[in-house]
Amino acid sequence: MFLYQVDEGTTLKMLDRSDTEALFSLTRKYAEELKTWLPWVEHTTTSADTKAFIRSAMQQFADGNGWQAGIRHHGDLAGVIGFHYIDEVNRAASIGYWIAPPFEKRGLVTTSCRALLAHAFDELDLHRVEIKAAKANEKSRAVPALLGFQEEGQLRGAERVNGTHLDVIVYSMLQEEWKRGG
Template sequence: MFTYQLNEDLYLRMYTINDAEALYNLIDGSRDHLKKWLAWVDYNTDVEASRDFIQSTLKGVSETGGYPKTLGMFYKGELAGTVGFNEVNQNHQYATIGYWISEKFQRKGIVTEACRGIIHLGFKEMGLNRIEIRAASANKKSRAIPERLGFTKEGVLRQVEIVNGEFYDHVVYSMLASEWLKKES
């Protein structure tokens, strides 16, 4: 099973079917917090829905050239949220990253470190050239992640997503492999 240790307290791990109940409970416990920005939250209504999600992520391994597309973020052994590649295009060597974290685990640097880890994986292991992060323009916490990691703000996609009947603009951020490798050295 794929596990990626980021520091003493934090690791990323590929989901297994056995994680379905913990995943559902984490979502359910943060439902109000998450649903403001994420349209899928209302569709995850039971453990079976989480199980279906996990099964779909396991199928996504082929899109990434053998790497897990979606990973659980585990902080001190407890599931804290999800980070992963929402889209991977091997032909053009780019991917988009998505993430969410339970309200309980915010303000610990977990998402920033998890993104740093998956970015490293994308550039060093998967051979990607470009990684994007898109965040709703009003979601300041989510936008802080790419800004903190030194991504370039490219622009705004107007009314690109609908959540709870409201259209959201997305700010698009990008990082190129050459830029990331300079930061790491």
């Protein structure tokens, strides 16, 4: 099981079946805010949906294709972060994340992303890591900017959220940029 101490009060723990109810509860409690940017929220209507997500995340890890972790702040589940997919051929990965509104503006996503970058570049020896965020999602876009990612461009109408196609901005960091400090 993956467990990483981000800082004194924050840990990343790979999601497992024991997280089902807490994750479902967090998702439903903040569904109105989360569904603005996350297409899966409107389809997460029962704890069975969350259980299926966790099962697929556990399979992803078993397949050696990344993982999904709960962001825990002082013991409370605050959000999720992980690698969407690890492309072994190109030595690349994509990071995805979300955080519940009460935990915003505490640097939890930024410090958690920094931990994933260290894992990606220092342990997995990946060449490239991407983050994609909706163009209008300023909070999410601030994370790669703070970490020194390069903005590569815009994917027009690339993600369908609540019946609307959103433009997405692509950011990347290469291993050599990480090694020299972002």
